[in-house]
Amino acid sequence: MARKYINNPNACTLVHTMNIIGNKWKPIIIYLLSNGAMRFGKLNTLIPSISKKVLTDQLKEMESDGLLLRKSFAETPPRVEYSLTEKSIGLLPVLKLLSGWAETYYPEITFEQCRIIEKNNTIKVEQPTSE
Numbered sequence: 001m002a003r004k005y006i007n008n009p010n011a012c013t014l015v016h017t018m019n020i021i022g023n024k025w026k027p028i029i030i031y032l033l034s035n036g037a038m039r040f041g042k043l044n045t046l047i048p049s050i051s052k053k054v055l056t057d058q059l060k061e062m063e064s065d066g067l068l069l070r071k072s073f074a075e076t077p078p079r080v081e082y083s084l085t086e087k088s089i090g091l092l093p094v095l096k097l098l099s100g101w102a103e104t105y106y107p108e109i110t111f112e113q114c115r116i117i118e119k120n121n122t123i124k125v126e127q128p129t130s131e
Contacts, residue, residue: 005019020065020067025050026062027098029047030067030084030088037071037082038081038082039079059082068082068084068085069082070082071083
């Protein structure tokens with residue numbers, strides 16, 4: 001399926017940003033990859049409600065937009081890992097702010113702690129533990 005863009009005749013930066021990351025999967029993929037490179041299967045396991053086709057399409061779009069690096073290893077069987085670029089690392093503080101917004105304006109919901117934490121003016125994301 002072709003990507004759907006919102007028309008942006010005035011070249012608004014917010015509209016452009018939402019065209020790039022404005023679906024439900026891309027921020028989650030960025031969040032998961034913020035601790036380091038992952039293979040497709042691991043991403044698919046960590047996002048059980050996404051289909052393999054949709055995950056594939058999202059990863060291709062994100063690579064095309066310069067948000068992900070795709071590294072292929074010349075091995076048998078073939079191995080591919082995905083990691084964040086500087087562009088997508090720049091989104092981590094924004095994702096943290098969005099998480100804080102939800103906690104502030106939806107206090108009736110018990111959220112799992114967002115594991116994006118600031119360390120020395122850099123962002124580090126901690127993976128949720130399986131309990």
